[in-house]
Amino acid sequence: MASARQDFERYVQWLYQPDKQVSEDVRRLAALALGNFDQLAGTSRQRNQRSTYLVGLLRRDLATTVAAAPAVAAEANAATWPWAKLRHLTIGPFRGFRVAEPFDLSKQVILFYGPNGSGKTSLCEGLEYALLGDVEEAGNKRISARTYLANVHDGRFEPPVLKATDQQGREVDVVASLDTYRFCFIEKNRIDSFSRIAARPNAQRAELIATLFGMDQFNEFVSHFNESIDGQLVLGSERQDALAARRDALTTDRAIVEGEAASQQGLSDEEGALARDYAAETTYEALKNLTGTAEAPGRLQELDGILEAVPPNLLGVTRRGVLGALEKAQQCGAELDAVIGALRAKSDQVSFKALYDSVLALQNVVGDRCPACDTPLNGQSHVATDPYQKAAEGLSRLEELAALQDQQQTAETALGQVSRELRQVFAQIAAYLTGQAEEVTATGRWVTQLPGDPAGRWWSAIYPQVASAEAEVPSLDDILAVIDRMEAQDDASRQAHQDRQPHVAERRRLSEFQLRVQAQDLRRQQLNDTIEASKNRIKAFDETNAELIAQAEQEKLDIARDTRYKAAYDRFLEELRAYRDQLPEQLMAGLNDAAKDLYNAFNRNDRNEDKLSALHLPLTGDGKIEISFRGNPEARVDALHVLSEGHVRCLGLAILMAKAKSIGCPVIIFDDAINAIDHEHRGGIREAIFESDDFSQTQLIVTCHSNEFIKDIQQHLPVQRRGSCQVYLFRHHDGNYQPRVTGNVPIANYIAKARAARDVLNDRDALAASRQALEMLSEKTWRWLGSHDQGLLNLLLAGVGAEPSLRNLCEALVKKLRDAQTFNHVNKDPLLTAYGRILGIPVTNLVWANLNKGTHEEAERDDFDSELVETVVQTLEELDQLDLRPGR
CATH class of the missing domain: 3.40.50.300 (P-loop containing nucleotide triphosphate hydrolases)
Structure with missing residues (x-):
């Protein structure tokens, strides 16, 4: 029935005990929580509801909250109860x-x-x-x-x-x-x-004792405090750290500006060393002039122009080579003419050789008879001379002719090869003349119009040197003059190739140094940009970071404030839980x-x-x-x-x-x-x-x-x-x-009801209440005897499941008291006297009839003996006066 608010108020009072060494902030926090108890109790630990609400209270009201203990309630003890x-x-x-x-x-x-x-x-x-x-x-x-x-x-x-x-x-x-x-x-x-x-x-x-003593609301209230309120406080120095980091960066900027001269000199030294790597006496500016730029070309650009002019390819056509080829062609022609002449001298033998070759070629087909007349070679009628033998013998005699024919074939092949080689040379000459735009000259027209595979001895028109019968055919000297020009061009090309290699090497070296110069210039540019940016940041730092500076200052104040709140809350919660945990000891x-x-x-x-x-x-x-x-x-x-x-x-x-x-x-x-x-x-x-x-x-x-x-x-x-x-x-x-x-309900006590009925002479109701009272007192007496190890009675029952009659119970109690010779108690004699008085009423008397079975509505019945009824009521009142509580 006690409210959590009042239990919490006791906790706040407890914080002000002399032996409690807690800060004023803890006591103010407790007073603040008590002052806003209903709203605070309406929150829970879910999603940090309570800590969020409490932090709001701390920031708003803690500084103005007075640390004063609530009024002390009166202690609950017998000496100080305000009423009885x-x-x-x-x-x-x-x-x-x-x-x-x-x-x-x-x-x-x-x-x-x-x-x-x-x-x-x-x-x-x-x-x-x-x-x-x-x-x-x-x-x-x-x-x-x-x-x-x-x-x-x-x-x-x-x-x-x-x-x-x-x-x-x-x-x-x-x-x-x-x-x-x-x-x-x-x-x-x-x-x-x-x-x-x-x-x-x-x-x-854990809430067992709190529930029993009605403090479960307080127990629940305490359990809903969050373990900490750190998540709702400003305890970290994020803004200050960010500002410090930026100030550290500013320190770096100052170091960069202060070291500008040294950094520039270092780059100048590196540039000088780079120039000397190229040539001992060269300066960096001279090296940059050599590498040049698109706007100011230098030696490198000059070399690029030189190397971009590619010299003509070598033609390989020389006067000596052409004359040699012509001479060789002429010789091959002469050799062929000689063989042909020799063959003409033996022209009659050529037919026989052909005949003999044909006969021998047919030997495998018709070898048993003459291939011309079919006359058998052997038998009664046979040829006079074996044609195949004659052909073999004839061919042996014509071996010189065969050799000449082979020579003719070889000479023709050699002449064809020389003709083709010479034609290739003239193809190069034609290409040269075309390149020189001289294909319209007499020499150009003749050379360019040569067939791809000319027949016969086509060169005979120009070689050996003869007076041309045709106006369109150039002289050998004209052709040799062209060849001389081609040979001169080849000489120039060879010289150009020889002169190109030093230029290539020089350009390669200058290109390497151009890259190193560009990297060095980039480093200087980066240094200049870094120095300029550092100077600008130093100049604009306070203005640029004005908001962060203000936030860092406020953060410093917030941390100082919230650190107090954290310490107060942690101790407050520690004491609150300690108070709750010691309640069982106080209560028990x-x-x-x-x-x-x-x-x-x-x-x-x-x-x-x-x-x-x-x-x-x-x-x-x-x-x-x-x-x-x-x-x-x-x-x-x-x-x-x-x-x-x-x-x-x-x-x-x-x-x-x-x-x-x-x-x-x-x-x-x-x-x-x-x-x-x-x-x-x-x-x-x-x-x-x-x-x-x-x-x-x-x-x-x-x-x-x-x-x-x-x-x-x-x-x-x-x-x-x-x-x-x-x-x-x-x-x-x-x-x-x-x-x-x-509010005036009559008393339900049987003895009191019996006395009230007897006072108005209502004996029937008096006996009815007396019977109930005697049952109740006899049961109490039996239990009292049992508490003194005298509870074993011998009772007579009318049958299975039957209850003993009230008189039998009374007689058994009296017998037990009389037989217990060693049992002495102040109640023993009064009990024997009272039960003796009641049992002294004859069992046949109408009083006992009613005591045993109760009173019922009966017409035309004799009146009860009033004196006996009074005796019963008085006796019951005497029994009622005895202390029959167990163990007494």
Whole structure:
């Protein structure tokens, strides 16, 4: 029910403790967060929502935030409680109450019961608001308090008015205080949540204690702080680094400008060395003049022009060669003429040679007869001379003729070869004359008109030197004059080729030095450009970088500011988590034994070895609740691991009750908490809370929809506390949307009902209530005897499954008390006396008939013996006075 805001306020107060050595920035940050708590709590760690919002607050308001602790609330301990008991509550319009409804809270035990939806929760929320100043459920549902608390039909709410009585009996107003009254409330939702968390894995149980004590909102609030706010702060010096880098570049520029003379001299030295590499006495300018440019040509361009003029190709035609060729042609012609002449002298032999060759050629075809007349070579009629033999012999005699014929063929071949070679020479001469545009001259026309493969001895027209009969045929001298010119051109070409090589070498060397000169000039140009750019950057640096300079200065201020914010946030978060982590120790300190005893009391029906011998509550957020059982007290186990859900719920209730008792809460308000506990344990809880002395001085306010539990509380309240019990009945509205509240509900205690009936002489109702009272007291007596190891009774039953009669139970109890000779207790004699008085009434008496089976509507029945009825009621009242609580 406590809000995260109030828990956070306690944390801020904690920061101001004398032993907390934290900076003022941390305290101002905490105060700033508290002042903007609602907006801050609306953010989460997702996408750095909370850190972004918090950094905005820091930059806007931290400098003007005053570091002052919130007002300190009263400590919750018995010595400082501002009142002793609640007195009166007026509630409405508020939640389910449409109009103001008064409640008398002056009794020690106040019980509210009624069906679900009849207004009990609204009543508890009214008490919560009046005592704590807030309603936790509104925060859980993310609904504003004004909207949540307003009556939906009236559209508004009025703060409940709660009065109390102080230690001197004076009426005082109750001032809401979370720190003072937060442990006065025990509600069903907390116990339900505690049991659900117990079923989770260990790693998810960190919020266990926070949930049990109603601090889960604060726990969730703390968990949504981001690990750091660095991402939203200016902590890096990007602008300053960029400016420093640019200033470093400016330093380089200054060094370049300052070293200008040295750099220029270095280049001049390199240029001089380059010129001397070309020639010892050459200067760089002279070398540049040699390489020249397109605008100012030098030796290199001159060499290019020389080498671009390609000399004519060598023709290879010489006077000597042509005359030699002509002479050779003439000789071949003469040799051929000689052979031909010799062959003419032997012309008669040529026919015979041809004949003989033909005959021998036919020998393989017709070798057995004469090829001319077909006369057989052999036989009776045969040729006189073998023609084939004659032909062979004839050819042997004509070998000289064959040799001449071979010579003729050879001479013709040699003459043809010489003719072709000579023709090629004249083709070159023709090409030369054509190139000289002299193809129209007599020599040119004759030479150019020669056939490609001229027949016969075509050169005989010019060689040997003869007077040409044809005017179109040039003389040999004319042709030789052309050949002389060609030979002179070849001489010139050879000389030109010889002269070209030095020019090529010179141009190659100058070209290499031209590239080196260009590279050197480029270096000087780059140096000049670099120096000029450096001078310009130095001159314009502040103007060019004015924005960056301003940004760097602002960045320096931002870093100084945000570094403080980072340090403050990191320490703030460290302290906040430390505070949260120590809450279990604060909340649980000293509760081990008290919670253990209450747990055992709640589980009175468990076997003794299954009850707890020790309980160890965690002192850190991630600690475990460990227990030891009486059956094995040396073994400590995880309680949430071994206990059933019902036992876990009992454990949660025991811890809350132990906490309330430890700080002396004057009131404990159970908001439907009993309904979170199973029926098996409700008797033990009722006995531990309402019948024991532990909470006899504590005002108890209970809301519950179980009429039976409310009835059981009234039945078992000790007689001395029974008069200080008030019961309220809640019922649904009857159309006006206002709960129907009945505050004068008669007491449901059987003995009180019996006395009330006896006082109006209604013996029938007195006996009916007496029967119920005797059953209840006999059960209590039996359980009391059992707590002293005297609970074994011998009972008579009418049959299988039958219940023992009430008189049989009473007789068995009396027998047990009389037979237990060694059992001595202050209650023993009063019990024997009381039961003896009741059992002294004859069993046949109408009184016992009604005590055994109850009263029923019967017509025409005798009256009861009033004295006996009075005896029964008085005896029950005496029994009721005895302390029959187990173990007493």
